[in-house]
Every structure is written in C-alpha cells, then in structure tokens.
Amino acid sequence: MVDSMDNKAEEQGEGLKTSGEPSVRAPRRVRADAQRNIDSLLQSAMQVFAVSGVDAPVREIAEKAGVGIGTVYRHFPERSDLIVAVFRHEVDACAAAAATLASEYEPGEALSRWMQRYVDFIAAKRGLAAALHSGNPAFDVLPAYFQKHLRPALQNLLDAAAAEGKVRTDVDPDDLLMAVASLSSFSAPGDSQGDQKRRMIALLMDGLRYNATAPQ
Amino acid sequence: MVDSMDNKAEEQGEGLKTSGEPSVRAPRRVRADAQRNIDSLLQSAMQVFAVSGVDAPVREIAEKAGVGIGTVYRHFPERSDLIVAVFRHEVDACAAAAATLASEYEPGEALSRWMQRYVDFIAAKRGLAAALHSGNPAFDVLPAYFQKHLRPALQNLLDAAAAEGKVRTDVDPDDLLMAVASLSSFSAPGDSQGDQKRRMIALLMDGLRYNATAPQ
DNA sequence: ATTACAAGCGGAACACCGCTCCATATATAT
DNA sequence: ATATATATGGAGCGGTGTTCCGCTTGTAAT
Structure with a gap:
C-alpha cells in the first residue's frame, strides 16, 4: 500500500526549470491538461511550503494553482x-x-x-x-x-x-x-x-x- | 499572550513518581480534585505520546485520563x-x-x-x-x-x-x-x-x- | 468532422481535529 | 449549613485531510 506509488505523476513534474526532455515514454501516459495541472500544483506547493511551511492547508495550494481539491488528490493521493x-x-x-x-x-x-x-x-x-x-x-x-x-x-x-x-x-x-x-x-x-x-x-x-x- | 502562562498548573504535576513534597505553597492554590485530574492527565499524556507520538488527539488523552475535554483545556490552555x-x-x-x-x-x-x-x-x-x-x-x-x-x-x-x-x-x-x-x-x-x-x-x-x- | 470513452475535473460532504463556551456540579472557607 | 469561587463536561464552531461521484474534456479511432 505504501510501495504501490511508483507510477505516480511525481516523476513527470518536469517543465519547472529543467524541462530538458519532453517527458514522453509510454505512448501518451498523461493527458496534456493533467500535466499542466501537475506542474502548476508543484509550483504552487513549492511557494506555499516556502512561505507557510509544510503544514499549509491543501486547499490553499489548490486555490493558488487554480485547480479543485479533487484534482490535487487525483495526482497526489495523500x-x-x-x-x-x-x-x-x-x-x-x-x-x-x-x-x-x-x-x-x-x-x-x-x-x-x-x-x-x-x-x-x-x-x-x-x-x-x-x-x-x-x-x-x-x-x-x-x-x-x-x-x-x-x-x-x-x-x-x-x-x-x-x-x-x-x-x-x-x-x-x-x-x-x-x-x-x-x-x-x-x-x-x-x-x-x-x-x-x-x-x-x-x-x-x-x-x-x-x-x-x-x-x- | 504567549508569556502569560506562568502560574499554570504544569509545575504542580507532582505525585507521578517523585512525590517528595506535598506541593503546597500558597494557602490552598488548587483544589484537590483538580490536582488529581492534572496528575492523571500528565500520566495519560505521557503514555499516549509515547505510544502514538505527540500528534495524538487531545480527546484520546482526556478519555484515557477519565476527564472531559474542557478539563484538559482548563489546565493546559493549548x-x-x-x-x-x-x-x-x-x-x-x-x-x-x-x-x-x-x-x-x-x-x-x-x-x-x-x-x-x-x-x-x-x-x-x-x-x-x-x-x-x-x-x-x-x-x-x-x-x-x-x-x-x-x-x-x-x-x-x-x-x-x-x-x-x-x-x-x-x-x-x-x-x-x-x-x-x-x-x-x-x-x-x-x-x-x-x-x-x-x-x-x-x-x-x-x-x-x-x-x-x-x-x- | 464525428464519435466514444477513458481520463480528468471540481467541490459538496464526511470524519476528525484543536479549541471555546457555559450550564452544571462540587470542594472549601465560613 | 450556607455561600461562592473553582472546577467540570461536552455540545458546538471553524478548520483540516480525504473521499466520492456527476460532469467535462482530451484523445484516438472512425
């Protein structure tokens, strides 16, 4: 249950500053809009964590990223x-x-x-x-x-x-x-x-x- | 607001194992039943923290000590x-x-x-x-x-x-x-x-x- | 271009949290 | 025995992480 988070989207989070490779491997793994949201979430989370610490509420990160809470939990289950x-x-x-x-x-x-x-x-x-x-x-x-x-x-x-x-x-x-x-x-x-x-x-x-x- | 917690009951928490002095100083500071609850709370908190970590819910400690939540917050405001x-x-x-x-x-x-x-x-x-x-x-x-x-x-x-x-x-x-x-x-x-x-x-x-x- | 559908989405709802408030109960001084 | 300061318990409030599900949309086959 803990180990089953391998094919998560975390690894896909390119494009923040080191977008060297297009991050394509398997034929169309993640949808383009999803990838965009993932990037946006990582960006926002990084900033929010830096400002408010790691205890910052998930809702705040979601709002800053311009996505719903459900979207956050789709890509980052916990x-x-x-x-x-x-x-x-x-x-x-x-x-x-x-x-x-x-x-x-x-x-x-x-x-x-x-x-x-x-x-x-x-x-x-x-x-x-x-x-x-x-x-x-x-x-x-x-x-x-x-x-x-x-x-x-x-x-x-x-x-x-x-x-x-x-x-x-x-x-x-x-x-x-x-x-x-x-x-x-x-x-x-x-x-x-x-x-x-x-x-x-x-x-x-x-x-x-x-x-x-x-x-x- | 942060500094105003000096005369709190924390210091009264004797009787856990080193109950040398009767912990009486000013004439009748804390009521006997209150003192009992404070001791019980410290006991329970110590055990609960040891088992479940410091993030354990206050309600659990209160229940283990056999007191209400209000009592906990009376003696330990936060x-x-x-x-x-x-x-x-x-x-x-x-x-x-x-x-x-x-x-x-x-x-x-x-x-x-x-x-x-x-x-x-x-x-x-x-x-x-x-x-x-x-x-x-x-x-x-x-x-x-x-x-x-x-x-x-x-x-x-x-x-x-x-x-x-x-x-x-x-x-x-x-x-x-x-x-x-x-x-x-x-x-x-x-x-x-x-x-x-x-x-x-x-x-x-x-x-x-x-x-x-x-x-x- | 149309279509079908898996993938993605948002947010109401739920369970649980720390903490407040106050009607009630009780220990203590008189 | 009485008065009253002190102590009590738990319903309730606002906020949290997380779940659930009806709706939307990107994608690929046609």
Whole structure:
C-alpha cells in the first residue's frame, strides 16, 4: 500500500526549470491538461511550503494553482505525496546545480559555491526536516533519494577538486552531506543569526582542504 | 499572550513518581480534585505520546485520563502546553536520575549509566524533537529548560568522575549534551538498529576518557 | 468532422481535529 | 449549613485531510 506509488505523476513534474526532455515514454501516459495541472500544483506547493511551511492547508495550494481539491488528490493521493514530490524536485535542482557550477567555475570554487547552495537548501527545508522525523512512514524514502542524487553530484565536485590537489581524497561524500545537514539542524539557543552554524561549517570545509596533495 | 502562562498548573504535576513534597505553597492554590485530574492527565499524556507520538488527539488523552475535554483545556490552555508539561516532567526525571545514580555507583560507572539514560531519553523524544523545530514559538522555552536542568546534573557527574581521574576536565557539559543529542537524531538510512549511533556515541565517550589525569 | 470513452475535473460532504463556551456540579472557607 | 469561587463536561464552531461521484474534456479511432 505504501510501495504501490511508483507510477505516480511525481516523476513527470518536469517543465519547472529543467524541462530538458519532453517527458514522453509510454505512448501518451498523461493527458496534456493533467500535466499542466501537475506542474502548476508543484509550483504552487513549492511557494506555499516556502512561505507557510509544510503544514499549509491543501486547499490553499489548490486555490493558488487554480485547480479543485479533487484534482490535487487525483495526482497526489495523500498530502505527504505532495510534500515528497516537492522535496524530490528541489533535491534534483540542487543536484543539477552541481553540474552547472562545475562547468562555470574552476573545481575549488565550484565546490565552495555548491556547498553554499547545499547549505541554503538544507536551511530552507527546516520545516520539512521536522516532518521527516515525525514518524510518518511516507517520508522514509526521502533520505535514500537524498543520498542517491546528491552523493554523485558532490562526488564529481570532490573528484575534480581533488584532481587539482585542492582537497583531500579520503573524504566520503555521504559523511560530508550528513555532517553539514546535521550541523545545520539543532541550533543552539543563543545562535540567533546562525553564526555558530556558519563557523562550524566553515571549519568543516577547512578540514576538507587540510593535507591536500598540492598547494596549487 | 504567549508569556502569560506562568502560574499554570504544569509545575504542580507532582505525585507521578517523585512525590517528595506535598506541593503546597500558597494557602490552598488548587483544589484537590483538580490536582488529581492534572496528575492523571500528565500520566495519560505521557503514555499516549509515547505510544502514538505527540500528534495524538487531545480527546484520546482526556478519555484515557477519565476527564472531559474542557478539563484538559482548563489546565493546559493549548495543546502545546500539555506537550511542554510532559517534556519538562521527563527532563526532571532524567536530571533526578543523575543524583540517584551518583549515590549508587562509583563516579565512572554512574556517568556511563546516566549517559545511557540520557540517550534513551533523547531516543524516546524523537517525535517531540520534530515538533521542537516546527517553528511553533510555544516550544522556544524548552531548550533553555533542557539545558538549565540537565547541565548541572551532568556537571556533577563529570566533576565526580574527573576528581577520580576517570575523565578529562576540559569538557563542557553543554557540548556533550548537544553532541549526543545531535548524534541521536539524523539517523543514516542503513542504520536500522541504531548501531551506527551507538558506535558514534561510544566513540564520543572514549574521547571523554582520553587524556584523563590518572588511569586509576 | 464525428464519435466514444477513458481520463480528468471540481467541490459538496464526511470524519476528525484543536479549541471555546457555559450550564452544571462540587470542594472549601465560613 | 450556607455561600461562592473553582472546577467540570461536552455540545458546538471553524478548520483540516480525504473521499466520492456527476460532469467535462482530451484523445484516438472512425
């Protein structure tokens, strides 16, 4: 019952910014108007979640997208499905940013910039992280998705930077992702502006550069 | 409006297991039957939260306690007040365990056992930790309460252990509390039984013993 | 172009939630 | 025994997630 949501429309949610492929596979899977509504819903959900948090009412999202409630539940049978879909979408965007940055900057700089991108991503997902650990089994699949997509992205950046001797070669991307995510959560009481977090993450990045093979 | 909940009944919730004092201060503050209901509510809430998580409906708690919904809201004006009260209660219990253990075991052993107690406490509060970071300002007071009560408890254990040279003297109790709590959250996907967590915490404790002044 | 129909749609309705309100009941001081 | 401040219970309110189903529409075969 939980696993039976594979052929859902979530994967079809292209066209938001990375509409590379026309998203056609099987002969006419989803109707054009339906696809339009799905895109619109993901757009609206992303914005509403960002503003009002993941507890925002479904009706609000439906209204903003200009569709009825029934339409929402046709494509996302449960509220959590919408959340998961948005989360995946943003993970994809963050992973895609790695390739973009790698082509625009030299390896060390690309790595730095992507880490900042990643930190922003985690920070923005504060409310969602709470939902993640709320015991709802619907979110159990997210950590795996998280790791599966973000790990290779970071791996590439690390390899490129390591090839130039900018960073060490013995760091596990998973550890780095987890460590940064972990540091980004659990803020101390007096850390109002997140300064402590920033410092801790900066330190972590310095540790990454420690003992690199060559200064240049 | 948020700050005006000071003279609430939460503090009166004695008699659960540590009914040392009769909890009388001002001449007849709460009626006896009311006190009984408050205790019963805290008991029920603790059990229900443990079983069904902090999202459990208030009606269920009221029913289990054998009181009406109105009674719940008389003593705990908002749902979050009940959660806060239960949380404080369990923090108190955990802090109290420090003194008990200190009197029953030698310092090193007492410290070890209390850390295990603390880990259990954090693990059990998984759902609550999610609520904690959900942005609800009602929970803003909890980290302070957490630190204020648990810190001295741990400090005493550390001092006693340090006096016997069992542990280092340069560890900040807050850092230790935060580190363990942080490690207990954010479980990795493949860490089903929490083995990784246990290992990481054990390592942390070893670090605590590293460079202690004397082997005996 | 017409047609047939699966796919999609909207929103009333339902169950359940947190919370309010107030007529009623009761513990306590006198 | 009486007075009254205090406490109680639950119907009811507004809001939520989710279901259901009659109606609409895109699509493909004709």
